[in-house]
Amino acid sequence: MNWGGWSEFWAMGGYGFYVWGSYGVALACLALEIVFLRRRSREAKA
Amino acid sequence: MSAAIRWFWFASPQTFFPLAGRIALACWVLAALLAGAGLYVGFFVAPTDAQQGEAYRIIFIHVPAAWMSMFLYVVMAFWAALGLAFNTRLSSMMASAIAPTGALFTFVALWTGALWGRPTWGAYWVWDARLTSELILLFLYLGFMALQAAIDDPRRADRAGALLAIVGVVNVPIIYFSVQWWNTLHQGASVSLTRAPSMAATMLAGMLLMALAFWLYSIAASLTRVRCIIRERE
Numbered sequence: 228m229n230w231g232g233w234s235e236f237w238a239m240g241g242y243g244f245y246v247w248g249s250y251g252v253a254l255a256c257l258a259l260e261i262v263f264l265r266r267r268s269r270e271a272k273a
Numbered sequence: 274m275s276a277a278i279r280w281f282w283f284a285s286p287q288t289f290f291p292l293a294g295r296i297a298l299a300c301w302v303l304a305a306l307l308a309g310a311g312l313y314v315g316f317f318v319a320p321t322d323a324q325q326g327e328a329y330r331i332i333f334i335h336v337p338a339a340w341m342s343m344f345l346y347v348v349m350a351f352w353a354a355l356g357l358a359f360n361t362r363l364s365s366m367m368a369s370a371i372a373p374t375g376a377l378f379t380f381v382a383l384w385t386g387a388l389w390g391r392p393t394w395g396a397y398w399v400w401d402a403r404l405t406s407e408l409i410l411l412f413l414y415l416g417f418m419a420l421q422a423a424i425d426d427p428r429r430a431d432r433a434g435a436l437l438a439i440v441g442v443v444n445v446p447i448i449y450f451s452v453q454w455w456n457t458l459h460q461g462a463s464v465s466l467t468r469a470p471s472m473a474a475t476m477l478a479g480m481l482l483m484a485l486a487f488w489l490y491s492i493a494a495s496l497t498r499v500r501c502i503i504r505e506r507e
Contacts, residue, residue: 229317236316240327245392249331249385253338256377257490264497271504 286363286503293496300493304486311482319475331389332476336463337484339382341491342410343445345375349417350442353435363499365431366506368438369421370499374491376414383407394458402451403459406444413441427506 230236239246283289315333322329349371356365386404387397398404417434424430447454452461464470470477 242328245388249388253334253381267501271501
C-alpha cells in the first residue's frame with residue numbers, strides 16, 4: 228500500500244495537478260466517445 | 274465449411290453485423306475489468322518512482338495510449354488499403370470506424386505527455402522529434418476524417434481517404450524510431466522486444482494491463498462504430 232490516507236492519495240506527492248489532469252481528461256475523452264457512439268447507434272437504428 | 278469460405282462469409286456487412294455486436298459487447302466488459310485491475314496495480318501496488326516521485330504514474334495511460342495511437346493507424350491504413358485494392362465495402366467501413374478512436378488515443382497521448390513533461394522537463398511542449406511526429410499523426414487522423422466527411426459519395430470518400438491513410442503510414446516508424454534517430458528530449462523505449470524492460474515488474478504489469486484494456490476498448494469502440502456505419506450506408 229502506497230498511501231497513508233485519501234488526502235495523501237489525491238495529493239500524489241505534490242504532482243496531483245499533473246496526474247489527475249492526465250487521468251481526468253483521458254477518462255472524459257473515453258466517456259465522451261461512448262456517449263457519442265450510443266447517440267449514433269440510436270440514430271442509426273431509427 | 275472451410276475456413277476460407279467462412280472469412281468471405283463475414284466479409285459481407287450484413288453477416289458481419291451481428292457478429293460485431295457480440296464481439297463488441299465482450300470487449301466492452303473485458304476492457305472495463307482490465308482497466309480496473311490496471312488502475313489498482315498502477316496506484317496501489319506499483320511503488321513510488323525513485324527519481325520522479327508520483328508524477329511517473331501518468332505512464333499507465335500515456336504509454337498505452339501512445340502505443341494504441343500508432344497501432345490503430347497501421348490497422349486503419351491496412352483496412353483502407355484492402356478496401357482500395359479489392360473494393361470490399363466492409364474493409365473501408367472498418368478504416369472509417371477506427372479513425373475517431375485512433376485520433377482520441379493520439380490526443381490522450383499528447384495531452385498526458387504535456388502534463389508529464391511539465392514536472393519532469395519543465396515544459397508542457399517542446400518541438401522534439403517524438404512529440405512533433407506524434408502531433409503529425411493527430412493531423413493525419415483528423416485529415417482522414419475531414420476528407421471522408423467532405424466527399425458525399427461514400428465509395429469515392431473511401432478511395433480518397435485510403436490514399437491519405439496509406440501515404441501517412443510512413444509517419445508511424447518515424448514516431449517509433451524518432452528517439453533513436455534524433456537526439457530527443459523524450460526518453461527512449463522502456464519496453465522493447467529485444468531486451469528486458471528497464472522498469473519494476475509491478476510498474477510493467479500495470480502498464481501492460483492498461484495497454485490490454487485500451488486495446489479491447491479500441492476493438493469495442495471500432496466495432497460499435499462500424500455497426501452504425503453499416504446501418505447508415507446499407
